[in-house]
Amino acid sequence: MSFLTPLYLAGLAALTLPIVMHFIRRRPAEHVEFSSHLFLKPFPPNVAQDRKIDHWLLLLLRLAALALLCFVFARPYFASGSPLPPQTEARRVSVLLLDRSASMRREDLWEQARQQAAEFLEATGPEDAVAMHLFDTRQEIVLDFETWSQTPAPRRVALAASRLAVAETSWHATDLGAALTLAAETLLAVTEPDDVEQVQLQREIVVISDFQQGSDSEALQGYDWPTEMVVRPYFVRPASPGNASLQWLRRSERAGGSAARVRPLVRISNTLDAEQEDFELAWRDVGVSTEEDSATETTSVDRPIRVHVPAGERRVMFGPPFPEGQKSVCLELRQDPHGFDNALYRVTTGKPLSVLFVGDGQADDPQALPYYLRQVLEGDAVREVSFEVFAPADGPPENSTAEVLVASGNLSDAWRVHLQTALRRGKSVWFILSSTGDVTALAGVLDVPALPCEEREAEQGTLLSVLDFTHPLFVPFASPQLADFTKIRFWQYRRLDVSSWPEAQVLAVFDDDSPALLEMPAGAGTLLVLTSGWHPRDSQLARSSKFVPLVWETLEYRTRPQLAEGGYEVGESIPRAALAAALRDEKASLAIELPDGSRQEVASDAGAFVGTTLPGIYTVFEGDQAVTRFAVHTAARESNTTPMELSDLRRWGLLPSDADRPEKENGSDASMSPIQEDAVAIESRQKSWQWLCLAALIVLTGETWLAGWQSRRATSPAELEG
Amino acid sequence: MNVSPPTAAAPERRLDVDALLRIRSLEFRAKAVVEGFLAGLHRSPYHGFSVEFTEYRPYVCGDDLRYLDWKLLARSDRYYVKRFEDETNLRCYLVLDTSRSMQFGSLGYTKADYAATLAATLGYFLYQQRDAVGLLTFDESVREFLPPRYRPGYFRRMLGLLERPSRGQDTNLLSPLRTLVETLQKRGIVVLISDFLSETADLEGNLAALRGMGHEVLLFPIADPQELDFSFDEPTVFRDMESGQDIFVQPGRQREEYLSRMREHFSRLHEICTRTGVDFHRMATNQPLDAFLFELLRSRRQAGATTQRRRR
Structure with missing residues (x-):
């Protein structure tokens, strides 16, 4: 039997402790008070005779427990027990994963990574196969196994180095999980060559990365990592930490x-x-x-x-x-x-949001619809809104830039065409039915036959009974403390029969199940129909606390995609529809100038623009004219550059549990001799210490029981006498 | 005179000592012993032990003619029995050891409890007979001294002193005896109650001096039964209650030596008493207290007889 850590056997010296303590126990700890020592002489204790051990079994158990614990720590193994399986010649198949995300732009991380990759390539043997992947949120295979194997062995490293030399970092975020799973799948696809059966295939993934905590590892969560796949992480670290x-x-x-x-x-x-x-x-x-x-x-x-x-x-x-x-x-x-x-x-768009109202009533008449709308739109501290009021008799303005059009009353044909055009262009139209006559104009805008409609009056006022809180308009009101619409009474409303209008989405209904608010798909725009007015003749809506937020939500509600003012993250795709919103002709050819000055065409049938590869301001061109801009910046999670712990990699099953240090992973642990390595391997397979530990526990349990039993036996007669 | 040592075995029970010592009031304890004892004395031949007690009573048939007062018969032609001529009352000095060693007890009460009850019993008995009783307590020196008096309330004062907790350490038998030799003027009885666990050298001279002054001296060595048979089993450290010194003792091995040394000590004390004419009554704390009164009366009767013989 040999020991892995024989120094712990020095702990056997502690065996003298219980022996000494068993002797010491002979000395009575208590004393008896006696009237006088007149007739007593001190009795010299006879060491040889008195210092005897009473509880031999207890002592032996204690010695055994201590000795077993010492052996546990000394990690014994039987060298002659079972020899290690003979080392077979292994052929390494490696995927070199190189992180080129934005965080690798820090200091000289990219140079470090390339250096380590070069060192790894230098160490490959003629039998080994290497593929090289670059990854951020995307994976790029710069060298595959086929190219490697087809290249003559002496030129392989040079080929890989040349591919490495042209590789550059990107501005994208990191998706480590996707990169690892792709590499694993690539490796699993490699089959063992039929001609050399003796050669064992050793699949490994070499990851050179900064292993930042902000990298996405979602792909690994549900991935059953192959047990034979070895992952060797190589860390690159900047000189100054933090970000x-x-x-x-x-x-x-x-x-x-x-x-x-x-x-x-x-x-x-x-x-x-x-x-x-x-x-x-x-x-x-x-x-x-x-x-x-x-x-x-x-x-x-x-x-x-x-x-x-x-x-x-x-x-x-x-x-x-x-x-x-x-x-x-x-x-x-x-x-x-x-x-x-x-x-x-x-x-920033720079121009104010333009709202156009066409209908009866003046903007300064408190009994009319536009009066309340103006109060809301012009009283806002943050948003700048221009508000124009037109009478139905007036003709529609030419070259109107209004994004939102509010219509009410019996509109002329010119207005109907104007509204239809606006809807086609993706504008937002609210149609307020202030009387049953208005429904004709609505039907004209929708280009459908007249809709059945009747006037309803409620003396006591009716309430909104069902609201669709899942709709974006009402989502802000969905929380219980805001969802109370029962204080808004409607005196007059129009019962609109929408049974022949199947595509209409009813967002709110009155008590009698007649629709109060409807959304109609019309062209690229949004058409909202309110079957009652907010002015005092019809309802209390304008005077309720819900009115202002509801108007703003409606203003911001567009079914058509808009360019996000806050910008996009690198790698994010932008719907073409959002880009085309600013174009005069939606079908016109569209080009985007990147922050570096290069231009990319976006085809008219393309769904989205996917070229957001750089942070900065992108300009959208219609022909040669710049029509709008949008911003792109680095992904927020890429900024979390705190390095991962190895435990994270272990959690996903990428690393074996006994790989303790990154240094060891980097293969720099040269302090251990081959004999010691064999000993460690044998010991870790035999695991004798576990049995010894169990034996020590059993002995300690026995000792506890025996000591308790003896002490009970010693005290019980005295208790009986007492 | 009782010369036989008491034994640790329970003696014939006349009054349960254990029950008696559970009574908190010392006065009650004393009364219980004395009244029980007097009830037992009914129609007994003893008339008390006061040497100087005087009694006249008509002669009845059967009385000893020795006690007939012939002078009175000559004067008045009437038969009267005159017991004693001397009319002065008895003076009794109770000398009580209150040293630390008296605090030992294995029966639920200590030697000090027993000794105090003994002293109180004797005091009450004498007080009932209108004798003057005094008290002297000592340890390494004299602590309290109450001269013998017979006056109302004096007995209670004595009880108060007896109940006072002792603060002394060592036992020094010579200091009370010297004090008595130096202060006592009139003859009386000196009753010395102690465990006598101290050296006996120079004791003889003082006892002899007291006897020489005409005092009756009675020694009552008190011992706990465990002191008498040394019934310890386990090897233990014994701490001296007086000196606080610890010594390791193996009772099994040392019992014989202990008992022989104790016997030697008390036989030496007994010899001293014999030489000086002092009464010596060893008491174990499990012995009934009225036995003590009985012993006392018996010794007094003998003493009285000796006195009368001397008178004649």
Whole structure:
């Protein structure tokens, strides 16, 4: 029998302790008070005779338990027991996974990664097969097994190195899970060569990455990782740890009254391993030029805001006010050691939202519909809205830029055509039925025969009984404290028969099940029909607390995709419909200029634009004319650069449980001799220490029972006498 | 004179000592013993032990003619029995050991409890006979001294002193005896109650001096039954209650030596008493207290006889 850690056998010296303690126990600990020592002489204790051990079995059990524990720690094994299986010659089949995500742009990480990849390639033998994948959110196979095997063995490494030399980092986020699963599938597809049966195929994935916590590993969650697949992680680390990042939040605020400039709400996150905690927030002018990151053209346009974000925490705050007169802006976080994610781009439309009202009544008449609409639209502190009122008798304006059209009353044919055009162009139309006569105009807009409609009056007022809280219009009211619409009474409404209108979606109904609010698909736009008015003649709606939020939700509700003002993340696809909204002719050819100045055409039948590969401002061209812009920035999760723990990899089954240190994984543990390695392997297979541990537990249990039994036996006679 | 040592075995029970010592009030205890004892004395030949007690009563047939007062008969032609000539009352000095060693007890009460009850019993008995009783308590020196008096309330004061907890350490038998030798003027009885667990050297001289002054001296060595038979089993550390010293003792091996040394000590004490004419009554704390009164009266009767013989 041999021991893996024989030094622990020195613990056997502790066996003297119980022996000594059993002797010491002979000395009575208590004393008896006696009247006088006049007739007593001190009795010299006879050491040889008195120091005897009473409880031999107890002592033996204690010695056995101690000895067993010492043996457990010494990790015994039987060298002659079962020899290791003879090492077979293995042929390595490796996939080299190289992380090229945005976070690899930090310092010289990419150089480190390429260096490690080169070292790995140098170490490959002539029998080995290597494929090389680059990954971020996408996977690119730069060298496959077929090319490798077809290349003569002496030239393989040079080929791989040349592919490696042209590889570059991207601005995308990291999807480690997808990359690993693809690599695993690629490896599993490799079959053992039929001619050499003795050769064992050793499949391995070599991952060179910064292993940031922000990388996506969702693909690994449900993936049953093949047990024979070895993953060898190679970590690359920057010299200065930590990273801070910026993120837009939806809300902006005009701090300090309506005259002040609007300030964006941003979230600043700092990673757990950060050393830098003080930053500055400032605007950087990107201008209308599309040249990205051109230092000569960017100037600070406002005084920076100082901000302190402790490591591992987030801070939500208002940034500096938007720079005046600029539509494309870039908010920059300074003092961060790694700048790849420190710029946030934003394109503001610049023009106010235009709302057009056509119908009866004046905007200054409190009994009329437009009066209340104007109160809502012009009283808002944040949004800038232009509101125009037209009488049905007036003709529709030419070249109207109104995004939302509110119609009521008996409209002329010119207006009907105007509304139809607006709907086709993706605008939003609200049709308010203020009388049964209006339904003719509605039918005209929808280009259908007249709809059956009758006037209803309710003296006590009727209520909205069923509302579709899943519809985007009512989602903000879905929480129980906001869902109470029972205080809004309707005195007059029109019962519209929608049975012949199957595509109409009823969003709210009155008590008598007649529809109150309907949504109709009409062209590319949105048509909402309200069968009652909000003015006092018809209802209490305008005076209820729901009116203002409901109007704003309706203004923002567009079925047609819009370009997101807050921008997109790198790699995100943008629906062509959103891009085409700004075009005069939707079918016109469309080109997008990237921040680096290159142009990409988007075909008229393409579903989406997928070329968001760089952060910055993208310009949409219709022919040669720039029609709109949108912003793209690095993905928020890519900013979480805190390195993963090896335990995470173990959790997914990628690493064996005894791989403790990254150094060991990197193959730098050269301190162990081959004999020791054999001993470790034999011991880990035999696992004698587990049996010894069990034996020690049994002995200790026996000792506890015996000691308890003896002490009970010793005390019970005295208790009986007492 | 009782010379035989008491044994640890339970003696004939006349009054349950254990039950008696459970009574909290010392006065009650004393009364219980004395009244039980007097009830037992009904029609007994003893008339008390007071040497100087005087009694006249008409002669009845059967009386000893020795006690007939011939002078009175000559004067008045009437037969009266005159027991004693001396009319002065008896003075009794109760000398009680309150040292730490008296706090030992294996029966649920200590030697000190027993000794205090003994003293109280004797005091009550004498107080009933209108004799003057005094008290002296001692340990390494004299602690309290109450001169013998007969006056109302004096007995209760004595009981108060007896019930006072002892604070002493060591036992020094010589200091009370010297005090008595130096202070006692009138003849009386000196009753010394102690465990006598101290050296006996120089004791003889003081006892002899007391006897020489005409005092009756009675020694009552008190011992716990466990002290008498040393009934310990386990090897244990014994702590001396007086000195606090610890010694390791193996009772099984040392019992014989202990008993022989104890016998030697008390026989030496007994020899001293014999030489000096002192009464010596060893008492174990499980012995009935009225046996003590009985012993006392018996010894007094003998003493009285000796006195009368001396008078004649």
